[in-house]
Amino acid sequence: MAAAKRIGILTSGGDCAGLNAVIRAVAHRAIDGYGWRVIGIRNGTAGLLARPAEYEEVTLDVFGGNALRMGGTILGTTNKGDPFAYPMPDGRILDRSQEVIDGYRELGLDALIGIGGDGSFRILRRLAGQGGISLVGIPKTIDNDLDLTEVSIGHQTAVATATEALDHLQPTAASHSRVMVLEVMGRDAGHIALTAGIAGGADIILVPEIPYRLDSVADKIERLKRHGRNFALVVVSEAVKTEEGEQLVTVHIGGKPTYGGIGHYIGDRIAEATGAETRVTVLGHVQRGGTPGARDRLLASAFRVHAVDLIAAGRFDRMVGWRNRDVIDVPLAEAIERPQVIDPAGPLVRTARGLGICLGD
Ligand code: F6P
Numbered sequence: 001m002a003a004a005k006r007i008g009i010l011t012s013g014g015d016c017a018g019l020n021a022v023i024r025a026v027a028h029r030a031i032d033g034y035g036w037r038v039i040g041i042r043n044g045t046a047g048l049l050a051r052p053a054e055y056e057e058v059t060l061d062v063f064g065g066n067a068l069r070m071g072g073t074i075l076g077t078t079n080k081g082d083p084f085a086y087p088m089p090d091g092r093i094l095d096r097s098q099e100v101i102d103g104y105r106e107l108g109l110d111a112l113i114g115i116g117g118d119g120s121f122r123i124l125r126r127l128a129g130q131g132g133i134s135l136v137g138i139p140k141t142i143d144n145d146l147d148l149t150e151v152s153i154g155h156q157t158a159v160a161t162a163t164e165a166l167d168h169l170q171p172t173a174a175s176h177s178r179v180m181v182l183e184v185m186g187r188d189a190g191h192i193a194l195t196a197g198i199a200g201g202a203d204i205i206l207v208p209e210i211p212y213r214l215d216s217v218a219d220k221i222e223r224l225k226r227h228g229r230n231f232a233l234v235v236v237s238e239a240v241k242t243e244e245g246e247q248l249v250t251v252h253i254g255g256k257p258t259y260g261g262i263g264h265y266i267g268d269r270i271a272e273a274t275g276a277e278t279r280v281t282v283l284g285h286v287q288r289g290g291t292p293g294a295r296d297r298l299l300a301s302a303f304r305v306h307a308v309d310l311i312a313a314g315r316f317d318r319m320v321g322w323r324n325r326d327v328i329d330v331p332l333a334e335a336i337e338r339p340q341v342i343d344p345a346g347p348l349v350r351t352a353r354g355l356g357i358c359l360g361d
Pocket of ligand 1: 141258
């Protein structure tokens with residue numbers, strides 16, 4: 001059994017609700033349970049690139065008792081700056097992976113817990129392989145696209161936020177006889193749209209996994225009108241393409257493009273086809289911040305305890321996960337082999353169809 005005494009922890013990729021709850025739980029399990037020291041690395045792998053490496057020791061009182069309730073990550077994170085293809089200020093792309101590994105060594109760590117999504121795990125696994133780092137992964141992503149776990153930290157709070165947005169949109173839609181389009185995040189997986197759409201009473205849900213036709217969408221709105229409904233709620237996932245197959249993106253000055261724009265496209269097409277007055281809400285990063293819901297706090301705590309126990313047992317290159325009401329662990333390599341996307345024949349799609357929700361096909 002590996003007797004790790006000093007373990008590192010970093011948050012990587014886009015933030016989400018529940019990350020501080022994870023950091024808190026590791027502190028309890030590692031410090032209280034095993035008598036280890038916990039080193040919190042700042043800003044993901046960026047903290048290991050800095051010289052000296054940027055970190056702070058995580059102690060039991062670091063949060064003042066508030067960690068469970070806090071959104072974001074006290075350690076900071078980044079979803080850019082892949083150390084294997086690092087963009088330098090002068091435009092060159094350099095492999096700086098060895099510097100990250102040297103930073104890890106500088107901290108004298110015995111093992112590393114990475115809290116990330118598929119992109120982060122790909123990078124961390126490569127670093128671990130190259131540098132002999134003992135790595136355990138904890139899944140977090142509002143998109144819920146990591147495979148082999150039913151759910152990742154952050155997803156359920158994002159779904160609750162999107163559901164609440166629909167709760168807020170419905171009364172104003174009904175008051176003004178409007179079609180309200182809500183664009184939600186999710187990258188290439190439509191889990192947030194489908195789950196929040198069902199929970200929030202959407203009439204139409206468009207996800208990247210199910211191709212849609214605009215005339216089906218317009219038909220649904222006409223049918224609602226014929227049945228006396230004066231409003232409609234439409235949820236569209238950000239990666240849905242235009243009917244012609246174009247992927248719409250938002251270009252950020254000085255940053256990488258992200259998905260965005262499909263909400264306005266769908267809203268305009270609905271207005272043209274049906275004459276309905278249409279408004280569009282792009283929910284954006286509201287889905288990432290905020291207070292973690294009860295389920296994300298629970299997952300964070302359970303995952304972290306299990307991850308620390310994996311280190312104690314000397315079982316590395318594994319990701320913890322949730323399946324059948326239990327915490328499990330799986331090979332990290334298998335979890336990132338393919339994304340978990342919506343099964344068009346799966347239970348939630350069947351539920352949506354059973355409720356008469358139009359999925360655009
Ligand atoms: O992967 C999480 C996520 O929030 C996606 O849903 C979204 O497309 C993306 O990150 C946004 O990235 P950024 O924080 O760079 O705008």
